[in-house]
Structure formats: C-alpha cells, structure tokens
Amino acid sequence: MRIQFWSIGKPHEAYVKAGVDDFSKRINNYFKQAWELFPPLKDAASLSETELKKKEGEIILNKLQKDDFLIALEERGKQISSVELASFIQTRANAGTKRLVFLIGGAYGLDTAVLQRANMQWSLSKLVFPHQLVRLILTEQVYRACTILRNEKYHHS
Numbered sequence: 001m002r003i004q005f006w007s008i009g010k011p012h013e014a015y016v017k018a019g020v021d022d023f024s025k026r027i028n029n030y031f032k033q034a035w036e037l038f039p040p041l042k043d044a045a046s047l048s049e050t051e052l053k054k055k056e057g058e059i060i061l062n063k064l065q066k067d068d069f070l071i072a073l074e075e076r077g078k079q080i081s082s083v084e085l086a087s088f089i090q091t092r093a094n095a096g097t098k099r100l101v102f103l104i105g106g107a108y109g110l111d112t113a114v115l116q117r118a119n120m121q122w123s124l125s126k127l128v129f130p131h132q133l134v135r136l137i138l139t140e141q142v143y144r145a146c147t148i149l150r151n152e153k154y155h156h157s
Helices: 014-027 049-063 082-094 112-117 131-149
Strands: 002-008 032-038 069-078 099-104 120-122
Touching: 002 049, 002 131, 014 032, 014 131, 032 049, 049 112, 069 112, 082 131, 099 131
Parallel strands: 002 032, 002 099, 069 099, 069 120
Antiparallel strands: none
16 A cells, blocks of 8 residues: 655645654655645635635546545544554555545645545644644654554554
C-alpha cells in the first residue's frame, strides 16, 4: 500500500519542513509514501469562499483514482486515537488498498463534493491548527501508527 499526503497550499514553511521530511522518511520504512502539494489558485483573491472550494475540489477529484481510499481531514470529522489510527491503516493494508490518500484542504476547508467522495472524514482535534502545522501533526501520527503496528518503542500508552 502507498500512503499519499495531499495538501492545498504553499510549500512547507521552514519551521515544519524538517519535521515533515523526517517523519516522511521514517514512514518509508513501513509504507511507500509521498507528498503532493497543490498550489493556491492564482485567482483565489477574486473568488468567493464557495467558488474557491469548488475549484480546489475539482482539482482534487480529477487527481483521485477510482480505487483510492480518501481520508479528508475535516474539523467536524471523526476523532480517533493513535492506536485506532494504527488499526485503521492495518485494516486498509489487509483489504488490499493500493493508495491511502490523506487530504488537507485549503484555507476554507473542502468542497462538499470532495467530502462526499471521501471514504472517511477525520478530525485531528477539536482545536484549530494552521495548515502547515497540520502537515507535521499528520505525518507524525501516521509514523506513530506504523510503530504501533510493529510494537516498537516510539509510542507509550
């Protein structure tokens, strides 16, 4: 199974890049992974929030493959523990999922069409985080889940 991290927005800021790169490299010891950053739309300032989300959604939906398992990071999504995330990833791998896609939306979130296509909506927390920080938290949590699956010492419960 391949793990894909997708995010709408600017490249990683320096303050998160090192951490994202480090955890991404570590995840490669368990699953092949890759990041895909979708740059902000050039005409974003002239679009309404709804129009912007719709255009970003079209880009995402066109990039998805039919068999991709899409996890949309969404503030109103389901909250799960690190152990539950590990179990979820193992279940997806056992089910023969080819690509597990974690998607971080743009500044205004994700379009309804993307949320409807998502196989799961996941909330990292009831707190609101900057999108750049979500990238770091997400990669750390996926790495943590991988170590849980192998019963390694990184996670203490």
